[in-house]
Amino acid sequence: MRSVKGIIIGFLLILLGFAAAQYSLIAAGILSAGGLAAVVVSALPKRAEKQEPQAAPAAPVPAPAELSAPELLPDILTDPPVQPKIPPLPQPEAEALYKTLADAYTRIDALSCRGPAWMLERDIRLCKAFCARWDSAKADAQTAATLREKARFVEYSNEFLLPGFGRHGRIPSRRTSGDLLEDLSAAVLKQAAQQQAALEAALRGQKWFEGVKKQLRPIQPGLADAPAPEKRPDYTPPDTAALTRKTAPESLETFYVLAFKTTGKSPSRGEIAQLSILKFRRFAPESVLTACVSPENGLTKYAREAGVTERMTQDAPRLARLLPAVDAYLGENAPLILFRADELAFLSAAGSEAVCMKRPVYDVRTLTGRTSESLADAFGAAFEFVPAMADAEDEALACGLLFCGLADRVLHLTGKR
Missing domain, CATH: 1.20.1440 (de novo design (two linked rop proteins))
Structure with a gap:
């Protein structure tokens, strides 16, 4: 780069020398000689600088050999796919x-x-x-x-x-x-392999489910001798809450899961025959209140198909005597979780004060978009074993665990409890 600049400067000096010749021959000669010298010096090759002898670089330590992808997976990346051969059976x-x-x-x-x-x-x-x-x-x-x-x-x-x-x-x-x-x-x-895997998953889920049940602290409800509360046949179902990413996890610090076995589909056609209320704290089951109820009009075919028997209700108290214990257990203004939120009508129609409190109500059936009978589709094979005729406590526990799983997915609670 320097030689090119020197040649250019030399030619410029020569041109200036020719231009100055009409004024002074001496100046013209000096400029032309300087320019010619610059061109000659720039055109000469440079001398190689003497370099001190350096020590030979140490031989590089060979890096551990890394296998390429084709060497690791030859049957996938290089060979054509081969259909597995089924050995002949006896x-x-x-x-x-x-x-x-x-x-x-x-x-x-x-x-x-x-x-x-x-x-x-x-x-x-x-x-x-x-x-x-x-x-x-x-x-x-x-x-x-x-x-x-x-x-x-x-x-x-x-x-x-x-x-x-x-x-x-x-x-x-x-x-x-x-x-x-x-x-x-x-x-x-x-x-056959898929059926065996599903069976093993169901057995693991059943073992886990039974282990969770053993950790529950049962609450014995007290029976009241007070007169029957006033019934409310004009019950209006509550507005169900939505479980979104904006839901504050603190609002679910404590919640109650309710499940019922009834003699009909609505309070006008039936009564509660069995109830179960689970208390969850920090997404872990803490205690449970389960009780059988003697319906005033006896059992119906609807109740028997749900798994309620005469033996379960023959010595059970009326719902009116259980309501004070139920209201006391639901005393905290915490959210309520149900498979179907409209089932709260049974407690409200019976005169429960705790149900009428203003509190969030979550409908799991709406959250999952599925019925309670399709738990396996909603949450995995771990719930396949929960039978349709399970008692109210099993249904409440399954509902609560399912809600915990949904909250974990929506609110990303894993590792934050």
């Missing part, structure tokens, strides 16, 4: 397996088929015909022939009820009947 297991396949076709219904009636009738006839052929197969050769018939039957009907093979997803075309049978075997084995 004869008894194969017979039971394909008997299961045959039975699956006998459970075809209009909802799963989603087809016209004549197609449904055709499939049922084919199922019955195959089952008859299966029953006639005794020897090994006959069993093998029946399996081939099964493959042709599946290819013809082009329907299957096990996971991944519904009418909405047609059976993939296979080159041989044996390949098709391998696919069907894999479907059955996958279904």
Whole structure:
């Protein structure tokens, strides 16, 4: 860069020398000589500077070898996907397996088929015909022939009820009947594994649920001899609160979960036969008040279908004698949690003062968008074991734990309790 500047300056000096020649020859000679010297000096190559000998750099320490992705996952990134091969099953297991396949076709219904009636009738006839052929197969050769018939039957009907093979997803075309049978075997084995996993999850959930129940402190309600309170048939259901990210966790420091077994769907058609109230503090169950109630008009079919028996209510007190204990237990102005908020009408119609207090009411059915019977769909397999005829305490505990899970997801309470 410096040599280029020197050459440019030299040429400028030479031009100035020619321009000054008409005034002074001496000045012109000096400028021209200086410019020529600058051009010559700039054009000469530079001398290499002497460098002191430096010590040879130490050999770099080899870094630990890092495996690239193709070396770590050759079967995923480099090789084509390979379908797992199902090993051949022994004869008894194969017979039971394909008997299961045959039975699956006998459970075809209009909802799963989603087809016209004549197609449904055709499939049922084919199922019955195959089952008859299966029953006639005794020897090994006959069993093998029946399996081939099964493959042709599946290819013809082009329907299957096990996971991944519904009418909405047609059976993939296979080159041989044996390949098709391998696919069907894999479907059955996958279904069995899923059922086993669901069963294990339900058992783990039941064990956890029972452990939580053992930590509850039962509250024995006192019975009052006071006259029956005035009933309020004109009860208006409360406005349910919404659980959003703006909900203050402090407002849920303490809440009560209520569950009832009743003799009817509304206070005008039934009464409370069993009630359970759980107190949660900092999203952990603390105590429970559970009591059976003797309905004034006796048990109904509705109550018996809910799991209430004569033995549970024959020595139970009337609801009027339990209301003072219920109101005292619900004394704090804390939120109320129910599967259905309109069930509070049973307590309000009976004359409960605590229910009429102005407090937030959360309807879990509305929050989840599901009914109380679909707990597993709403919160996972841990609640699959809660039966529809469970007592009020189990239903209240399941409702409370479900609400805690919903609050944890919405308010991000994990690690903040």
